[in-house]
Amino acid sequence: xxxxxxxxxxxxxxxxxxxxxxxxxxxxxxxxxxxxxxxxxxxxxxxxxxxxxxxxxxxxxxxxxxxxxxxxxxxxxxxxxxxxxxxxxxxxxxxxxxxxxxxxxxxxxxxxxxxxxxxxxxxxxxxxxxxxxxxxxxxxxxxxxxxxxxxxxxxxxxxxxxxxxxxxxxxxxxxxxxxxxxxxxxxxxxxxxxxxxxxxxxxxxxxxxxxxxxxxxxxxxxxxxxxxxxxxxxxxxxxxxxxxxxxxxxxxxxxxxxxxxxxxxxxxxxxxxxxxxxxxxxxxxxxxx
Numbered sequence: 024x025x026x027x028x029x030x031x032x033x034x035x036x037x038x039x040x041x042x043x044x045x046x047x048x049x050x051x052x053x054x055x056x057x058x059x060x061x062x063x064x065x066x067x068x069x070x071x072x073x074x075x076x077x078x079x080x081x082x083x084x085x086x087x088x089x090x091x092x093x094x095x096x097x098x099x100x101x102x103x104x105x106x107x108x109x110x111x112x113x114x115x116x117x118x119x120x121x122x123x124x125x126x127x128x129x130x131x132x133x134x135x136x137x138x139x140x141x142x143x144x145x146x147x148x149x150x151x152x153x154x155x156x157x158x159x160x161x162x163x164x165x166x167x168x169x170x171x172x173x174x175x176x177x178x179x180x181x182x183x184x185x186x187x188x189x190x191x192x193x194x195x196x197x198x199x200x201x202x203x204x205x206x207x208x209x210x211x212x213x214x215x216x217x218x219x220x221x222x223x224x225x226x227x228x229x230x231x232x233x234x235x236x237x238x239x240x241x242x243x244x245x246x247x248x249x250x251x252x253x254x255x256x257x258x259x260x261x262x263x264x265x266x267x268x269x270x271x272x273x274x275x276x277x278x279x280x281x282x283x284x285x286x287x288x289x290x291x292x293x294x295x296x297x298x299x300x301x302x303x304x305x306x307x308x309x310x311x312x
Contacts, residue, residue: 031105036067039074046083056090056097065091065102072114072136073129077180080128085135092139100149103140107154110137111161119168127171127182134165134188141194148199155200162191163212172219174226185216185224186231193235196242206244210236214252217282218259220267220275229282233289240296250302256283257309276310283307 037045045064048054068087074080091098114133118126137158144150150158166188173182192209195201213232217224240246256279264272287303290296 031062031066031102034063034066036063036070039071039076039079042067042071043076043079043083046079046087049087050083056095061091061097062102065098065106069106069109069114069136072132073117073126075125075128075179077178080132081180085132088136088139092143096143096147098143100147103143104150104154106136107140107150107158110140111157115161115165116168119165120170122170123173124171125179127173127184128179130165130169130171131182131184131187134162134184134191137162138187138191138194141191141198145194145197145199150200152200155195155198159195159201159205159209162188162195163208166192166212166216169216170221172222172224172228174224174228183226183228185228186226189213189228189231189235193238196235196238203239203243206239206242207248210239210244210248210252218256218275218279220263220271220278223274224278224281229278229285230289232282233285237289237293237296241293246296246299249299253302253306256306260310279310280307283310 036042042064045054046068049056068084071079072084074084092103110133114129115137117129117133118124119130121127140150141155141158144155166185169184169188171182172185174186176182192213196206196209213236217229217232236249240249260276260279263275267275283303283306287300287307290300290303
């Protein structure tokens with residue numbers, strides 16, 4: 024692996040059109056990563072991580088990060104740590120609280136970059152425990168604060184904020200530095216983001232959010248924690264029906280029911296989680312009355 028000749032801070036990024044041309048040449052095989060000074064390219068990719076050009080953002084920048092970090096393992100740990108700090112301190116919260124603005128692409132694709140770095144740490148164990156806990160805290164803050172829950176956006180492509188952050192959380196809960204005691208905190212923040220009344224999840228967000236929840240269950244999260252949350256669902260729906268507008272209530276109801284149905288199906292494929300099936304079935308029955 025080549026040594027970094029210049030620091031990330033001092034690297035001069037390409038313009039978006041230059042970066043797109045370069046990454047397309049990499050993808051086609053006209054150029055190779057081994058021939059290039061990766062730090063300048065990486066900085067260019069970071070600066071365009073939230074581009075509204077779906078091809079540049081998704082097909083080229085994200086896929087290039089995936090290739091460099093996962094497939095080729097060609098990014099030095101020092102650079103990965105630097106990228107992670109940038110993600111957690113700036114990119115993850117760019118425009119946070121805004122609704123239906125383009126900043127959602129930066130936040131959402133930043134969570135995917137965090138997921139890739141966590142995956143690399145799960146393989147190579149280079150992040151400190153303090154850093155992993157910092158990631159946990161920042162991801163929880165982000166999930167709580169994110170208001171833009173759109174999935175696919177016409178012309179601009181995928182935002183998919185909750186699906187993408189669920190991928191990052193999944194890598195987080197697989198990390199050996201995360202204690203099972205923290206699972207409940209993570210579970211509750213994911214659970215609360217399922218039962219929202221401001222938007223309808225229509226792009227399989229429910230199934231993506233379930234992935235880290237199932238991972239935690241397989242790694243030692245007590246089923247009773249889920250059962251307690253399930254018991255509270257009918258009560259919460261009843262309370263919300265009296266407090267929010269009718270349209271918002273039906274958004275909430277749809278998200279709730281879709282999530283529970285997906286959960287029921289997933290639990291059905293795992294014999295160790297069979298006891299949860301009855302609890303989910305009971306919950307569905309009660310909210311369907």
